[in-house]
Amino acid sequence: MTEQIPLQKKVLSENDRLAAEIRGRLDAHKVLALNLVSSPGSGKTSLLERTLAELGSKLNIAVVAGDVQTENDANRISRAGGTVVKPIITNGKCHLDARMVLDVLGDIDFAATNLLVIENVGNLVCPSSYDLGEDMKVVLISTTEGDDKPLKYPGMFRRSSAMVVNKIDLLGLSDFELARVKENALQINGTLIIHELSCRTGQGLDRWYAWLSDMMAAKKSGKLVQHVDSR
Amino acid sequence: MHELSIAQSIVDTVLAVAAERPGSSVATIHLKIGALSDIARDALEFGFEAITRGTELEETLLEIEIVPIIACCERCHTEFEIHEYSFQCPDCGSRDVAMTQGAELDIDSITLTDPGPTPICNRESTHTHD
Ligand SMILES: Nc1nc2c(ncn2[C@@H]2O[C@H](COP(=O)(O)OP(=O)(O)OP(=O)(O)O)[C@@H](O)[C@H]2O)c(=O)[nH]1
Ligand SMILES: [Mg+2]
Ligand SMILES: [Zn+2]
Numbered sequence: 001m002t003e004q005i006p007l008q009k010k011v012l013s014e015n016d017r018l019a020a021e022i023r024g025r026l027d028a029h030k031v032l033a034l035n036l037v038s039s040p041g042s043g044k045t046s047l048l049e050r051t052l053a054e055l056g057s058k059l060n061i062a063v064v065a066g067d068v069q070t071e072n073d074a075n076r077i078s079r080a081g082g083t084v085v086k087p088i089i090t091n092g093k094c095h096l097d098a099r100m101v102l103d104v105l106g107d108i109d110f111a112a113t114n115l116l117v118i119e120n121v122g123n124l125v126c127p128s129s130y131d132l133g134e135d136m137k138v139v140l141i142s143t144t145e146g147d148d149k150p151l152k153y154p155g156m157f158r159r160s161s162a163m164v165v166n167k168i169d170l171l172g173l174s175d176f177e178l179a180r181v182k183e184n185a186l187q188i189n190g191t192l193i194i195h196e197l198s199c200r201t202g203q204g205l206d207r208w209y210a211w212l213s214d215m216m217a218a219k220k221s222g223k224l225v226q227h228v229d230s231r
Numbered sequence: 232m233h234e235l236s237i238a239q240s241i242v243d244t245v246l247a248v249a250a251e252r253p254g255s256s257v258a259t260i261h262l263k264i265g266a267l268s269d270i271a272r273d274a275l276e277f278g279f280e281a282i283t284r285g286t287e288l289e290e291t292l293l294e295i296e297i298v299p300i301i302a303c304c305e306r307c308h309t310e311f312e313i314h315e316y317s318f319q320c321p322d323c324g325s326r327d328v329a330m331t332q333g334a335e336l337d338i339d340s341i342t343l344t345d346p347g348p349t350p351i352c353n354r355e356s357t358h359t360h361d
Contacts, residue, residue: 001345002342002345003342003343003345004341004342005246005340005341006339007338007339007341007343008251008339008340009337010336011240011244011262012237014240050310084243093233094233125233126233127235129237129268129269129270132323154267155267155268155269156269158267158318187316187318187319187326188324190318190328191326228329228330229330
């Protein structure tokens with residue numbers, strides 16, 4: 001005797017429930033939340049350091065810094081002027097999940113926060129399955145990687161709302177081509193916002209700050225448009 | 232390698248359902264996994280095998296259906312299957328398209344094997360020995 005029991009249950013339904021709880025808290029105070037994802041070393045922490053140095057005195061920016069083993073990134077971000085910096089050490093886990101993020105958000109006063117940035121673990125596969133309650137994923141890629149990365153990691157590039165091409169100061173040193181990485185990314189995700197910048201020289205950062213301000217303003221006025229397949 | 236965490240979530244969910252049917256065992260778990268779910272099938276199967284070894288799910292089969300990616304054009308509303316991750320409308324060429332399936336990571340159903348009605352004669356024989 002066998003019996004088939006229909007379940008139609010999402011494997012990550014518990015994560016989704018917790019992510020919705022995070023989203024609810026952020027939305028109540030209209031706080032924009034970004035989930036920064038990339039391969040190890042593309043420049044997530046560097047972009048945060050730059051952003052905090054530029055905007056940290058004018059805005060209250062909370063940062064959740066995920067790291068597999070150390071608090072090094074959290075320390076760098078604190079030195080750069082993060083208003084609230086919450087480290088998460090995943091102890092070898094390859095991604096952040098909503099439980100981990102919710103646990104450290106506890107005492108953040110969102111009424112006094114303008115922006116929440118979550119630096120995910122350096123990995124372009126695993127974090128893509130875990131909704132953290134963010135408004136958008138921002139995927140970084142650096143010019144020292146292959147320009148076919150979007151094609152190799154379509155899931156992450158599809159779910160991202162914006163792509164930052166970092167380390168453009170190093171263009172020309174390898175066969176990485178800006179035009180090709182953009183074309184590959186747009187094939188996966190035709191409405192992706194693209195930034196080209198260098199956290200070393202500062203080139204392109206003005207446009208990044210302006211875009212961030214636009215997104216924060218859109219969130220405040222309730223006009224932020226969700227990217228189609230962001231989850 | 233988040234497939235191990237995924238396998239653990241699957242096991243937890245299935246055991247909770249099976250616990251409501253004492254005496255039955257889980258023969259098969261039917262999963263639906265989207266082609267864009269970022270789950271590696273081999274790693275999931277391997278992870279499931281590893282964490283169920285020596286448990287009541289040791290004999291349980293994982294049946295995985297890969298769900299193809301289907302998208303709908305936001306401009307002309309054509310529905311089409313995505314091949315080789317090219318997210319572009321074949322009719323009007325627009326790249327403003329939305330996925331309608333292909334991101335699933337679902338437990339669709341489970342098949343339970345029932346050992347049959349409890350053998351009443353055994354119980355009666357115990358009584359006679361009392
Ligand atoms: N030349 C150059 N180097 C950069 C740039 N941005 C970052 N780097 C360097 O790249 C290295 C890695 O940068 P991080 O900011 O630590 O990268 P990450 O993505 O946070 O790394 P993980 O957290 O380990 O995944 C550091 O040595 C940075 O100094 C850039 O625009 N140009
Ligand atoms: Mg970092
Ligand atoms: Zn079309």
